[in-house]
Amino acid sequence: MENWLTSRNFYRVLFNETLWINSAIVIIGTLVIYTVLRTAISFFSKRIARLSEQHTSKFYGIAGEILRNTSQTLLLIFSALIAVKFIDLPTGWRSAISHGWFIALMAQLTLWLDGSIRLWLSNMLREPTHVRNPVTTVILGFLLRAFVWAMMMLAILSNMGINITALVASLGVGGIAIALAVQTVLSDVLASLSIGFDKPFEHGDFVVFNDIAGTIEHIGLKTTRIRSLSGEQIVCSNTILLQQTIHNYKRMQQRRIVFKFGINYQTPAEKVRQIGGVVKEIIQQVPKTRFDRAHFLSFDESQLTFEVVYIVLDADYNIYMDIQQEINLQLMERMAEMNIRFAFPIRRIEFTGGTLPEVSIAGNASNEEERQRANA
Numbered sequence: 001m002e003n004w005l006t007s008r009n010f011y012r013v014l015f016n017e018t019l020w021i022n023s024a025i026v027i028i029g030t031l032v033i034y035t036v037l038r039t040a041i042s043f044f045s046k047r048i049a050r051l052s053e054q055h056t057s058k059f060y061g062i063a064g065e066i067l068r069n070t071s072q073t074l075l076l077i078f079s080a081l082i083a084v085k086f087i088d089l090p091t092g093w094r095s096a097i098s099h100g101w102f103i104a105l106m107a108q109l110t111l112w113l114d115g116s117i118r119l120w121l122s123n124m125l126r127e128p129t130h131v132r133n134p135v136t137t138v139i140l141g142f143l144l145r146a147f148v149w150a151m152m153m154l155a156i157l158s159n160m161g162i163n164i165t166a167l168v169a170s171l172g173v174g175g176i177a178i179a180l181a182v183q184t185v186l187s188d189v190l191a192s193l194s195i196g197f198d199k200p201f202e203h204g205d206f207v208v209f210n211d212i213a214g215t216i217e218h219i220g221l222k223t224t225r226i227r228s229l230s231g232e233q234i235v236c237s238n239t240i241l242l243q244q245t246i247h248n249y250k251r252m253q254q255r256r257i258v259f260k261f262g263i264n265y266q267t268p269a270e271k272v273r274q275i276g277g278v279v280k281e282i283i284q285q286v287p288k289t290r291f292d293r294a295h296f297l298s299f300d301e302s303q304l305t306f307e308v309v310y311i312v313l314d315a316d317y318n319i320y321m322d323i324q325q326e327i328n329l330q331l332m333e334r335m336a337e338m339n340i341r342f343a344f345p346i347r348r349i350e351f352t353g354g355t356l357p358e359v360s361i362a363g364n365a366s367n368e369e370e371r372q373r374a375n376a
Helices: 002-014 017-054 059-068 072-084 091-126 134-159 165-181 183-198 238-242 269-285 317-337 362-375
Strands: 206-209 212-219 223-228 233-237 255-263 289-299 304-312
Touching: 017 059, 017 072, 059 091, 072 091, 091 134, 183 212, 183 238, 212 233, 223 238, 233 238, 255 317, 269 289, 269 304, 269 317, 304 317
Parallel strands: none
Antiparallel strands: 206 212, 212 223, 223 233, 255 304, 289 304
């Protein structure tokens, strides 16, 4: 009896004219709507691509790339959901289709946002005029994409009637516990993000802090690696590094140089007056320099001290040393022409009262002892 009823119901469904008409409407409508939507997306993506060629803004290029990467599966689902609107459905089916609309829409929006984030970050890394920290860019991209996907999942769960308040509270408590467990690592990660955004230094910069001097070789997730002048690699925690006072010499555009030299006390005052002008003339003749001042500064212990200040119009240290060497050599030549002697340390001892003790030379004393041995 049951087999007969089952077969009877099967034949009733099989020869149900309304079912086949509705199925044909949905299938044909899905194919037509899918073709129309796909053609429209292709048309707009090509128009945006032409606009991106006419404008320097990267917005059109990113928008066109996102449209071209539209999910074909979700597009087919959208077409089917639209086609289902053309037939009569039970109330339960209508509720399920409304949920399907929301899920498909949120999934496509999330895919678009995820693609736009990836394209934006890849364009940032390819910019020739700005050197980006790849580690910071990867972290930023991961956080943004994780946030977008998390919001999508929570929105879908909320639309399906699931209470997400407890879930969000649980995630918050779990996040706090994890943060406390790995707070050292997180502090270095946040410091890496700070370095990426604030840019106190970048890859290739020459920095000095405390007793460390070297070139930034790598800015990592937890540490920064510096190649020192002596050749070894120095690994420093990002958090500790940001707590230091860092001198970034790569961003220096010019150098202010102060140096001193001393001349003999026997130099006449007339010649001392001429030295400042001579130094000015020497510095002005050297390329990539700007003279500031040269003054007779003080009477020191064994010299008359001059202080000279000038600007090197180049940040390269080797160029500065070449300039200083040329100034020193020309200064020696000009002082020799003026018959002015450079000072050197002199110590005078004056003995007053009494008589000087006898001083015997070591060689003479040994000769006297030899004579006494010979006479004996």
